[in-house]
Amino acid sequence: MRPLLALTVSLGLLLMPVGAPSAESGWTPTDLGSLDGRNSEGNAINNQGQVVGVSTTATGDHAFLWKKGAMTDLGTLGRRSVPTAINEHGRVVGRSDTTTGEERAFLWENGVITNLGTLGGLGSYATDINVRGQVVGASSTMSGETHAFLWEDGVMIDLGTLGGTYSVANAINERGQVVGISGTAAGRFHAFMWQDGVMTDLGTLGGPDSHASAINERGQVIGAAYNASAQEHAFLWEDGVMTDLGIIPGGLFSVAVAINAREQVAVLSCTPVGECSSFVWENGVTTDLGTLGGIRTGAFAINNRGQVVGIGQTAPGQDHGFVWENGVITDLGTLGGTSSKAFAINERGQVVGESRTANGGLRAVLWTR
Numbered sequence: 001m002r003p004l005l006a007l008t009v010s011l012g013l014l015l016m017p018v019g020a021p022s023a024e025s026g027w028t029p030t031d032l033g034s035l036d037g038r039n040s041e042g043n044a045i046n047n048q049g050q051v052v053g054v055s056t057t058a059t060g061d062h063a064f065l066w067k068k069g070a071m072t073d074l075g076t077l078g079r080r081s082v083p084t085a086i087n088e089h090g091r092v093v094g095r096s097d098t099t100t101g102e103e104r105a106f107l108w109e110n111g112v113i114t115n116l117g118t119l120g121g122l123g124s125y126a127t128d129i130n131v132r133g134q135v136v137g138a139s140s141t142m143s144g145e146t147h148a149f150l151w152e153d154g155v156m157i158d159l160g161t162l163g164g165t166y167s168v169a170n171a172i173n174e175r176g177q178v179v180g181i182s183g184t185a186a187g188r189f190h191a192f193m194w195q196d197g198v199m200t201d202l203g204t205l206g207g208p209d210s211h212a213s214a215i216n217e218r219g220q221v222i223g224a225a226y227n228a229s230a231q232e233h234a235f236l237w238e239d240g241v242m243t244d245l246g247i248i249p250g251g252l253f254s255v256a257v258a259i260n261a262r263e264q265v266a267v268l269s270c271t272p273v274g275e276c277s278s279f280v281w282e283n284g285v286t287t288d289l290g291t292l293g294g295i296r297t298g299a300f301a302i303n304n305r306g307q308v309v310g311i312g313q314t315a316p317g318q319d320h321g322f323v324w325e326n327g328v329i330t331d332l333g334t335l336g337g338t339s340s341k342a343f344a345i346n347e348r349g350q351v352v353g354e355s356r357t358a359n360g361g362l363r364a365v366l367w368t369r
Helices: none
Strands: 028-031 040-045 051-057 060-067 070-073 078-086 092-098 103-109 112-115 120-129 135-141 146-152 155-158 163-172 178-184 189-195 198-203 206-215 221-227 232-238 241-244 253-259 265-270 276-282 285-288 297-302 308-315 318-325 328-331 336-345 351-357 362-368
Touching (some): 028 351, 040 078, 040 336, 051 078, 051 351, 051 362, 060 092, 060 362, 092 112, 103 135, 103 146, 135 155, 135 178, 146 178, 163 189, 178 198, 189 221, 198 206, 198 221, 206 232, 206 253, 232 265, 253 297, 276 308, 308 328
Parallel strands (some): 060 078, 103 120, 146 163, 189 206, 297 336, 318 336
Antiparallel strands (some): 028 362, 040 351, 051 060, 060 070, 078 092, 092 103, 092 120, 103 112, 135 146, 135 163, 146 155, 163 178, 178 189, 178 206, 189 198, 206 221, 221 232, 232 241, 253 265, 265 276, 276 285, 297 308, 308 318, 336 351, 351 362
8 A cells, every 4th residue: 555645536537437549558447436426546445356445535535446347445434544455355354543643543345334442542553364354453552662463363462563662563374474564672673573482683784774665475574674884775575585676777775565475575666856766676686677768666565466556657747557577567547537556456467556547536547457
């Protein structure tokens, strides 16, 4: 899930069900519509082709589930709602504001949205869910600290910290291994992996801090960590060893954004002047994804087929969603507007994101071929 964009709305936007496929790319964009004719964006997709995202309504932003041409309003716990993940059974998690203004983690399943509660404090939010229905995220505690949690079968478990007062769980795999970031007793922030009641400090690349963003089914963890030169680099952690995935020439930083089951890692790296490139790291070899003609390329996701999706600059001020596979980067095009963004891809190669329409509206989009 990408950060919620500020959506400007316009009444009476026309629905554009299907865009024209690009003669060069062969990809066809489908406008997923919206809940009441206003703006929408797609954020995640499962292997069943079910899409979750956010749609602007008259009462605020609402999470939605799109399935087989129909968009369902997932409702709220009182006010707005934002989804963060969907599993293969169509269960959706995220965060929603209550009528009294507190933010709470939610689980939506079979038409019912459930408040997952807190660890004793006022607020919580969910970040990920696996096929088993285990949900992770972060919650305030009774003492006012923020701790990572694991929710299962109605019970929220405090995962603790690495000695500090703060932790957040960012992802969970099907084995129930959880990764995230935690404060340490020394006042630093380190990546962690939690398994069977034990939180393990994944360390750093020689510098002070690190964070973990994702984990695959083999227990390989990715994220970013500072090295001894105080430079933030993407890493891959496995069996107690943290590997530096490198940085582009002249780069300021790099961060690993996604990993698949084949140990292929999508990495974003930027220079001090904002020129960003993305590459795939595999077995010590980096492959640059190239560009769509501009100076920036930002990867967001990779599937087990090695297909990478993200955002590429086509010209100054214009960004288009892209898919990269077998050494070729392809412009996914738009719904008739000037820009688009690709946020997620499933194992079937279906891509979801957002696009401007010909009349300037913003819509959730599904690209297929």
